[in-house]
Amino acid sequence: MADQNTPNKNLRARNLALMGVLAGMVVLFYVLTIVRMGGAGSN
Amino acid sequence: MSQTALPPELYTADNGVVGEAPMMPAVGDYVALLKPRVMSLVVFTGLAGLVLAPGNLHPVLALIALLCIAVGAGASGAINMWFDRDIDAGMTRTRERPIPAGRMAPGEALGFGITLAVGSVAIMGIGVNWVAAALLALTIGFYVFVYTMWLKRSTPQNIVIGGASGAFPPMIGWAAVTGDVTWMPVIMFSIIFLWTPPHFWALALYKADEYAKVGVPMLPVVAGPRATKRQMVFYSLLLVPVTILPWSLGYSGMLYGISASVLGLVFIVGAFRVMFASKDYSDAAAKALFAYSILYLFLLFAVLMADGMLMNGGL
Secondary structure: OHHHHHHHHHHHHHHHHHHHHHHHHHHHHHHHHHHHHOOOOOO | OOOOOOOHHHOOOOOOOOOOOOOOOOHHHHHHHOOHHHHHHHHHHHHHHHHHOOOOOOHHHHHHHHHHHHHHHHHHHHHHHHHOHHHHOOOOOOOOOOOOOOOOOHHHHHHHHHHHHHHHHHHHHHHOOHHHHHHHHHHHHHHHHHHHHHHOOOOOOHHHHHOHHHHOHHHHHHHHHHOOOOHHHHHHHHHHHHHHHHHHHHHHHHOHHHHHHHOOOOHHHHOHHHHHHHHHHHHHHHHHHHHHHHHHOOOOOHHHHHHHHHHHHHHHHHHHHHHHOOOOOHHHHHHHHHHHHHHHHHHHHHHHHHHHHHHOOOO
16 A cells, blocks of 8 residues: 555655746746846846 | 565566565665775775865765765665676675665666666756766766676776776766866876776686686786786876875875875885785785775875865865
C-alpha cells in the first residue's frame, strides 16, 4: 500500500513545487518590472 | 490534461512499459540534477564578481543576476547528467543520481535542463543586461557542448579546457554590474581556470579506477599518477602567482595579498605532498588536497570580497 501511495505523494509534491515556481516567476517579473520602471539597472 | 498515478499493475503498453509504473521522480531528484554543491561554489564566485565590480546595481537586480547564475549552472548540471547517464551508471560516486538510479527518464532531465538554461539566460538579459546574459549562455554552452559532449570523453586535458566553464561566473557577476569585462574579472577567471586542474585531478587520482572502468580518459587513467601529480604541482605553481595579481595590480589590499600568499603556500605544499606521498598514503594526500582546494577557493574569494569592501569603505 505504501508503495502505491509513493507515486501519488511524489506527484503532489511536484505539483506543489511547480506551483511555487510559477508563483515565484510571477513575483519575480512583478518586482523586476517595478525596479526597471523606477530607472534602476546597470550601465 | 490531467495525469493520475495508477497502481503499477494497471499500466499497459499504451501508457508506459508493460508491467512497470512510469518513473515518478520526487522533487529532490530535480534538485539533485542541479548539482547543488557545484552550484554553491559558482554562486559564491559570481557574487565576488558582483561585489567587486565598480558601480551600483539595484539589490533586486543583483539577486536576480545571482539567481540566473545559479539556475544556469544547475541547467548545465542537468544536461550533463542526461548526456553522461551511461558513465554515471558505472561509477559508485554517481550511480545514485536520478537517471542511472532509474528514478527519472533521461528525456525529462534534458527537458528540465533546457528549460532552465533558456529561462535563466532570458531573464538575465531582460532583467539585468545582455552582456551578462551572453556570458551566461556561453558558460552553459561551453560546459554542455565543449566539455561534456566533446572533451570529457576524448582527451585527458578535458578538465583543463573544460574548466573554463566553471571560471566564467565572476565575469558574469562583474558584467551584470558594469555591462563590460575588464582586467579584474579576467584575473578572477584565470584563478578558477588554473585552480580547476589540481582540484579535479586530486579527485581523479583516487577515483582513477572508476574513470578507467567507464572509459573516461582522465589524466591519471591515461598518463598515470606520476605524470598527473607533476602536472598538479605545475598548475599549483602557476595558480598562486595569479592569485596575487589583484594585490600587485592594486585591485585589492594587503589583507588579500597576505591571505592569498598564505593560502596559496598551503595549496602548493598540499600538491607537493601528493607528489611525494608514499603509495600507501597517496590516496589520503589526494583526498586532503581535494578537500582543501574547495575550502581554498571559498576563502580566497571571501577575502577578496572583504578586502574589496574595505577598500571601498563598505565595511
